[in-house]
Amino acid sequence: MSARAAWRLATLGFTQVYRYKPGKADWLANGLPIEGTQADVPRAGEVTRPDVPTCQLGEQIGEARQRAQAAGWDICLVVTEDNVVLGRLRGKALQANPAVSVDEVMEEGPTTIRPDTLLDDIVPRMRQKHVENIVVTTPDGRLVGVMLGQAAEARLTVFRATAESTNGS
């Protein structure tokens, strides 16, 4: 659609026409602000914590564990130098022999969501599957942070209460 629009603008005489091909979905997925009646609907990006500890392939579990503990987390994400998420360490993996390489025990390809994911959609799914947290990335897989289920539930509760209050007034 944007290609046809750009062509139409060009045929109308505009000489500096660009096409943002990835469109609104890309803008939203990168957690950028929007305007409109749905602008205030809570999304994952609002409650995503960017301070989750990370490690890289080749590091030892002992290093990752120490980093996670120091930061007060019970998970550590495995990322590339460009911050693309490769895996996750948690539970037994994070408690493995400290000399073991991250590569050997990491959970490959954890489920991820985008910052624009609606809490109204993701929270019930997390609850149903007993998922405590979920990794949030940009569309090209770069780490944004981790969304904690409890924080998302709390945000959604506040939003719904506010909406009901507004509708009732």
Added chain:
Amino acid sequence: MRSVIDLLTTIQLEELQKLIQQAAILVDVLPADEYTREHLPGAINIPLKTLNGSTTARLPSDQPIIAYCHDYE
């Protein structure tokens, strides 16, 4: 003189943000109801079906104009 291909330069997010800082005009070509629900900050709405000389008359001809829709459509 720019070629026709240049006229329709496809851009990604980083270039988009630079152009916005340079006062580019953002044109959301989605239907009005979708625009009302959510659109990029500062974007104006000219649905594709209504894009013509009359509806674009208010657009400056000397500034970059960026068209977008929902995704790779």
